[in-house]
Amino acid sequence: MSGPENTEHASAKAQAGAGGTADVETGHDYDGIREFDNPLPRWWLTTFYGTVIFAIGYWFYYHTAATGDSQMTTYQKEITAAQKEEDQKLQALEAQGKGVSEEQLLALSKDAAAVARGAAVFKQNCLACHGDRGQGVVGPNLTDRYFLHGAKAKDAYQVIGNGVLDKGMPAWRAILGAAKVQDVTAFVLELRGKNLPGKPAEGVAEDEAARAKP
Numbered sequence: 380m381s382g383p384e385n386t387e388h389a390s391a392k393a394q395a396g397a398g399g400t401a402d403v404e405t406g407h408d409y410d411g412i413r414e415f416d417n418p419l420p421r422w423w424l425t426t427f428y429g430t431v432i433f434a435i436g437y438w439f440y441y442h443t444a445a446t447g448d449s450q451m452t453t454y455q456k457e458i459t460a461a462q463k464e465e466d467q468k469l470q471a472l473e474a475q476g477k478g479v480s481e482e483q484l485l486a487l488s489k490d491a492a493a494v495a496r497g498a499a500v501f502k503q504n505c506l507a508c509h510g511d512r513g514q515g516v517v518g519p520n521l522t523d524r525y526f527l528h529g530a531k532a533k534d535a536y537q538v539i540g541n542g543v544l545d546k547g548m549p550a551w552r553a554i555l556g557a558a559k560v561q562d563v564t565a566f567v568l569e570l571r572g573k574n575l576p577g578k579p580a581e582g583v584a585e586d587e588a589a590r591a592k593p
């Protein structure tokens with residue numbers, strides 16, 4: 380494109396430029412389109428250098444010194460905090476006797492869907508110590524009616540949730556969350572009385588256990 384229009388446009392720009400800094404031409408002319416060599420606007424440069432300085436600070440804070448948490452760490456901290464909060468609520472409820480009840484747990488052990496979910500949790504987390512069918516390995520046989528920690532559904536729920544840390548039984552509530560602990564408790568309750576051959580019975584028989592822990 381060339382002609383009077385183009386020239387007019389260029390001179391209009393030159394005039395506008397005259398108010399501040401004068402337009403400088405590079406001397407490049409492409410079919411009548413001429414190139415100016417104007418300085419970048421101050422606001423643009425300020426923003427640009429600002430981002431560079433910010434990036435250096437950001438890099439130092441989050442990467443070199445690693446003072447700041449990464450997005451992943453922040454996320455994990457939030458998740459942990461949320462789980463802890465949920466856990467505390469649950470524990471507070473249980474302390475008031477309003478947590479999951481004996482009846483609810485027994486009902487859950489007859490709920491096929493809950494038992495199936497529990498079986499999956501068991502397969503993933505428990506079989507190494509309790510055997511693939513609960514017959515016991517390092518951990519006790521869960522298919523007999525002898526108990527180390529009580530015969531009630533709530534006893535099983537407590538042991539699974541809180542663990543027996545000095546005996547090598549992990550505390551699962553913090554790992555799995557309350558819902559999965561309920562499901563796996565349902566599965567464990569359902570195993571009882573199957574009397575699969577495995578680890579010899581440990582603890583006390585059911586009636587004794589029930590008597591010991593009314």
Ligand code: HEC
Nearest residue numbers: 504505508518519526527528529535538543546547548563
């Ligand atoms: C690292 C090994 C290990 C793993 C994994 C493990 N347990 Fe245990 N568990 C044990 C040991 C050991 C005991 C016995 C604790 C004791 O002697 O007081 C036990 C005890 C128990 C009891 C109490 C039994 C009783 O007689 O009172 C239950 C119920 C139980 N575990 C369920 C589970 C469930 C459900 C899981 C999976 C979510 C699980 N355990 C995973 C080792 C383990």
